[in-house]
Amino acid sequence: MLQGGLLGGRPYLLAGPAGSGKTTLALEFLCEGIRRGERSLLVTLEEPPNECRSNHHGFGPDLERVEVFDAIPDVMHYERVPFKDISMVREVLPFGRVPWLIRRTPELTGVEVTIAALEQILRTEVARCGYSRVVIDSLTALQYFCMKGIDEIDGARSFLRFLSDLKVTTFLTVESPADDIASAERMLARGEIRLFRWDRDRSTVRAIGIEKFRGSGHDIRLHPYRIGPTGLDIELALTISRRGTVRRRAEHTGLAGHDRARTGHGGGPSLSQ
Numbered sequence: 617m618l619q620g621g622l623l624g625g626r627p628y629l630l631a632g633p634a635g636s637g638k639t640t641l642a643l644e645f646l647c648e649g650i651r652r653g654e655r656s657l658l659v660t661l662e663e664p665p666n667e668c669r670s671n672h673h674g675f676g677p678d679l680e681r682v683e684v685f686d687a688i689p690d691v692m693h694y695e696r697v698p699f700k701d702i703s704m705v706r707e708v709l710p711f712g713r714v715p716w717l718i719r720r721t722p723e724l725t726g727v728e729v730t731i732a733a734l735e736q737i738l739r740t741e742v743a744r745c746g747y748s749r750v751v752i753d754s755l756t757a758l759q760y761f762c763m764k765g766i767d768e769i770d771g772a773r774s775f776l777r778f779l780s781d782l783k784v785t786t787f788l789t790v791e792s793p794a795d796d797i798a799s800a801e802r803m804l805a806r807g808e809i810r811l812f813r814w815d816r817d818r819s820t821v822r823a824i825g826i827e828k829f830r831g832s833g834h835d836i837r838l839h840p841y842r843i844g845p846t847g848l849d850i851e852l853a854l855t856i857s858r859r860g861t862v863r864r865r866a867e868h869t870g871l872a873g874h875d876r877a878r879t880g881h882g883g884g885p886s887l888s889q
């Protein structure tokens with residue numbers, strides 16, 4: 617779908633409604649980096665690392681080598697606490713060292729995660745470890761929890777500029793139930809992959825589309841996919857309308873670069889799951 621693959625060193629949006637597969641696709645991108653001998657970092661603001669490891673264990677040893685930084689604010693702690701640099705109390709570690717059952721919370725008091733602290737950690741860790749792929753899961757949570765007192769559009773704009781300066785290929789997941797998301801993120805991101813989800817009587821239909829991709833040609837059609845243990849199985853031989861109706865066989869199925877859709881379901885329009 618991305619003819620020529622992603623252009624390295626740029627920030628991209630991965631938008632979609634709840635449960636559409638954003639985290640799964642983001643992890644697939646990070647695991648692909650591991651297979652290519654690169655270092656990959658997940659900054660999680662929603663799914664605790666132990667749950668993420670357990671929910672996505674189908675990625676196997678590649679996921680174990682993806683490094684994770686738990687930036688989830690301690691939302692159970694109601695009392696406002698003084699700002700503390702989260703790098704002092706939390707560390708980046710590979711999924712392989714994340715305990716399966718218990719969330720690792722080394723600090724005794726609640727920690728306010730600020731955008732400034734997170735940027736500082738990213739700058740330090742990218743310089744120290746040479747990550748070439750980073751995922752922020754999610755930008756929505758980052759705006760909600762970490763940009764208190766900052767206009768969320770200005771905050772997103774400044775964070776995207778920061779990521780561009782880091783020169784790392786970054787995916788920012790965005791939860792977007794409606795058809796559209798805030799225009800500032802959209803304008804500033806170098807590309808946007810969008811996931812769609814339609815819930816039918818007894819099934820769910822999902823589709824993926826490239827809404828925008830600066831600097832390269834791309835497939836503008838939506839293709840249905842299923843979520844499997846090792847990522848998204850994109851059915852490139854089929855296209856799907858914006859209302860979720862499978863319409864016709866696509867003539868072109870070219871893929872390259874980071875995008876590794878796996879076909880092989882034998883086609884057919886029954887893509888619900």
Ligand SMILES: Nc1ncnc2c1ncn2[C@@H]1O[C@H](COP(=O)(O)OP(=O)(O)OP(=O)(O)O)[C@@H](O)[C@H]1O
Nearest residue numbers: 633634635636637638639640641674791843844845
């Ligand atoms: N191994 C799997 N096999 C089949 N379906 C799966 C598998 N893993 C996840 N799913 C399905 O995919 C859904 C979405 O997964 P994922 O967490 O990637 O979505 P998301 O868009 O990040 O969701 P959220 O908005 O909650 O963060 C899950 O709710 C589950 O129904």
Ligand SMILES: [Mg+2]
Nearest residue numbers: 638639662663
């Ligand atoms: Mg998710």
